[in-house]
Amino acid sequence: MKKHNLLLLFLLTCIYASAQKNAGRPLEPLSDHYKELQALPATPNPARAWMDTVRYPATEYSGSIVYLLVKPHYLTDAQVKALSESVKFPANSSDQVRKELDYMLDLQSKRTDEQVKRVTFLGDIGYWPSVNQVPTHVQYQQNLKDLFFEGRELMGEAINAGNFPKVSKLLQGVMQDMRIMEFTIKYKLLRARPYHLEPKLQPLMKINSPSFASGHTLWAFLQAFTWSEVIPEKRKDFVALAEEIRRSREIMGIHYPSDNEASRQLSHRMLQYYLNNPAFQRDLREAVAEWNVVSPTLVRR
Template identity: 70%
Template sequence: MKKYYAFLFLVLLRFSNSNGQSKFNLAPVSDHYKALQSISNMPNQQRAWMDTIKYPPAEYGTSIVYLIVKPYYLSDAQVKELSESVRFPANSSDQVRKELDYLLELQNKRTPEQIKRVEFLGDIGYWPSVNMVPSHTSYAHNLQDLFFEGRELLGDNVNSKNFPKISKLLQGVMQDMRIMEFTIKYKLLRPRPYHLEPMLKPLTKINSPSFASGHTLWAFIQAYTWSEIVPEKQPQFIALAEEIRRSREIMGIHYPSDNEASRQVAYKMLQYYFQNAAFNKDLREAILEWKKQSGE
């Protein structure tokens, strides 16, 4: 009985520390993201034609329906504020020219092993709409993708069946993520890198605007969420999110500025979450479930 009360005390102490703010700060911008941000993002008249290019409406996909979906933990006002908090550099800017040169350099250095890995990561993606239809042929696979980061770092037994409380939390987070992603994309209509640079040969083409990166957004918002549940694994979750965002550059489908903006938005989403009573309740239950089920 004493051991039980000691365990309960530790859990409640952890809850009190996790209710109201994140345990982790956003790491400063670094590496090539920092170097590219130091270059002018203003229009360059020598490449003025590039500023006339937007993502072609003929390439819009069904993802536009997320513009009418209601957020789960975020409010409509928070979605609007976050969508207005980021902007991409002018297409004609020196920064974008350097970003395109960087993507061409990555393209020239692709290895078969890299291509296999980034294409595997590119196929990962949880869709809230699929989760609403249990008879959907992709329903089970969709839930596997929901737990991709957890399964990748914590083992195959970390799944929706074994951790229903964590599943509920992640589903709410991912609903907000998709709404956030496509609100920004269809508000700003940034063309993909291959729309501006004909020398780019992307490994795939995407039927939604470039900014901001959806893969990077889900990679980081899930990494931040998992880090609140399993804080001792925070460095590994962030490292996996970093790999995912860089994979989009290797594939030739995202500018580095798409990816850095998504990392920033993901962290801002987390700060809003800690102001939400429902999120804090679901997070507490997810932490308790993890502590119980993982045997810690």
């Protein structure tokens, strides 16, 4: 029995070491309209100076502002500050933003019923650390289900917190940092939503927090990169799902492409801090070991 346990530990260590060869992979390059839009001037255009006076209305703030009081999990306060200062949005009056708004108007004109159904579904996904603190909360189970959305979407219903408690612990820590990062940036910069600048936009829903940076895109890519540390061979699939999620926010008319690209870059920078954090490294090792033991009998092939 002792030899069997030692052999199992050795095998899991080898698997983890192999997985770490993929760790810290560079961020995929800009593509499609994101590359085209970022090539345009991001500086103020005097011809549209009025747009630079528009900020997210204080009357529309929500309770999400309380996340400014929460301590990060894997990040330090200094890292949160540095990361929050590493991104900025183009001037509202810039040629880049005008092109972004035109792009979103074009998406709006081509929205299909099938698209609306899918993006609305994706828009309802969201894990909230505060809900996870109250097991009797009416949304507790759904919240945990949403925590595993990306894994479940790609590999089936058996990918859940009950079957993978170590993976759940890792994702919960990541998502706590994500919410803190999201709202630290949003309430520091107070970017108006696209529909505040372009009256022709008809968003599928309105959001009660500032636009920059996109929270949905941040969690989509941060989870995709985290899952990819657990299952390196599925990185392409996780990144593709994150891409769909970020583009859904543009189809909905609630996020500029620049909101989404900033969040993609930010999530990758967060991962670099994580890979040098002993607590994250420990939790990742445990999640990888759990995955390799439990998943063979549960994962949809």
